[in-house]
Amino acid sequence: MKDVVKIGVAGLGTVGAGTVKLLSEHRDILTDRSGRQIVVTAVSSRDRTRDRGFSTEGLIWHEDARDLAADDNVDIVVELIGGSDGIAYDVCKIALEHGKHVVTANKALIALKGLELAQIADQNNVTIAYEAAVAGGIPVVKALREGLAGNAISRVTGILNGTCNYILTTMREQGRDFADVLNEAQKLGYAEADPTFDVDGIDAAHKLAILASLAFGTEVDFDAVAVEGIRSVSALDIQLAEELGYRIKLLGIAKQTAEGIEQRVSPVMVDRATQISKVEGVFNAVALEGDYVGPVILQGRGAGERPTASAVVADIVDIAAGRTAPVFGVPADRLKTNVRAPLEKHVGPYYLRLMVWDRPGVMAEVTATLAKHGVSMASMIQHGRAETVGGVVPVVFVTHETSEAGMSGALADISAFESNSQPPVLMRIENFAS
Structure with missing residues (x-):
């Protein structure tokens, strides 16, 4: 294993600049943690003149980030350009095909092209690390x-x-x-x-x-x-x-x-x-x-220069130390096809808020409609009467657990009531461990 790991950074915006600065400021700490020197050797960005808070002297500057991805003076390509296709996709694909590991903060790319890129990574015995793509500095x-x-x-x-x-x-x-x-x-x-x-x-x-x-x-x-x-x-x-x-x-x-x-x-x-x-x-x-x-x-x-750069550099350190894993935790050819659960089968409590004209019979009409669709009420809020006779009042219903399909059916019927002064608001209530 080489003593020096050479890093190429494609994209010198806020996160890219933060990554280069962190690698420089914590050079000794990172060497201790990875067992190897981690050195930025190449960068790519559209604007050479901008002051980014660090010197680019001695770095190879690529006008086209695709050239950085194929550069023999780069071992790990850090893609911080953004976007799910175009140059960001090209940079990652070229790097993987050249047997280089990739580190990225690009959630759109991983969400939309992640499977394809994982397959290319597996074929070339490299990986894509993307801790910074999800929740910034949270690992x-x-x-x-x-x-x-x-x-x-x-x-x-x-x-x-x-x-x-x-x-x-x-x-x-x-x-x-x-x-x-x-x-x-x-x-x-x-x-x-x-x-x-x-x-x-x-x-x-x-x-x-x-x-x-x-x-x-x-x-x-x-x-x-x-x-x-x-x-x-x-x-x-x-x-x-x-x-x-x-x-x-x-x-x-x-x-x-x-x-x-x-x-x-x-x-x-x-x-x-x-x-x-x-x-x-x-x-x-x-x-x-x-x-x-x-x-x-x-x-x-979950965002910002320093937290995101922290996550990018953590991935670089792992790769430099030889700690790599399949892109999605298992080899790409063992990932299961996603079976989508129909949302109408979701079951849970709901919040329903109406703005209705303050007239007799409105509550009876709403509760009858909820019952018709199998929706049981747990509680209701109505504060007083409207300021003017026949004015508008907010009314809130909280349901017991019911199906999305039943709630959607009830909402469709209730939305057609002449008593509404504006469209009803429906929101799920989510229960999970504290």
Whole structure:
């Protein structure tokens, strides 16, 4: 084994620059931990003139990152460009085909092209390490792939997007509406100018698809994830959730059921007594349930230069020390086909909030419709009467456990009632280990 491991970094944005700085600042520590010197020898980025907080003197600069991937002066290629195809995909594919290990923070690439790249990695006796792609600095990939390897995992639950968690936390603490808090988050740099991937749940869904593959030994299947974002969450629903003893979180949930694997990302209500409900602001958390270990919760910063660079460098150290594993925990040709559990078979309690005209007979009509679809009520909230005769009042129903199909049928009927002043709001209530 060579004494020096040569690193090529493709992409010198926030995380790329942080990775180069960490490798330099902790050089001696990393040598002790890996048994080898880890040295950056090549980089690639579109802008040579930008000050990134470190010197590029002595480094090979590739205008095209694809050339870096094939460079003989590089042993490990670090892809920090982003995107599920184009140059990021090319860089990883070329590196693997040249017998080089790959480290990436690219969740979209792993979620959408991970199986193909894992097959190429296996064929060339190398691996793709991607701890930084899921939950930033939280070592959840290592936990699933190594630390919990002796367990059959039944469920993965995660707050996987710090932007959404920050927005929901601020809405609750300050009683503000979604649009207002999103605008503030953009000004503070917590949300992108185009926040679609974050607030519509796509970013969290990429991460959940990866975790599900690791947890259940299945082919990564992003299309199997049912995705719903937080745009429809209102300050009123957050307030009512608190009154009921819940908090609203955007959760990614993957669990083994008799019908297959259920995968979904959506805003849900969780009991305020659970640990995951207390994860606030930009922090992420992942709860894992194994048959031998029981519940395990990991929490920390899910994004940012330093936490993400920390995860990237941890993967580099593992590879340098010879600690490698199959991309999804088992060889690609042994990954099982993902059997999708139909979401309509989901069973659990629900929160239903109506804004109705304050007229006689409205409650009877709603409760009769719920009963017609086999939905049993556990509790109801209605605060007083409308300020004006025939005005609008919020009414909340919490159900006992019922099927998604039954609840969806009831919602379709209730949505057609003339008593509604606006569309009803339906949200799952999620129960899991504290």
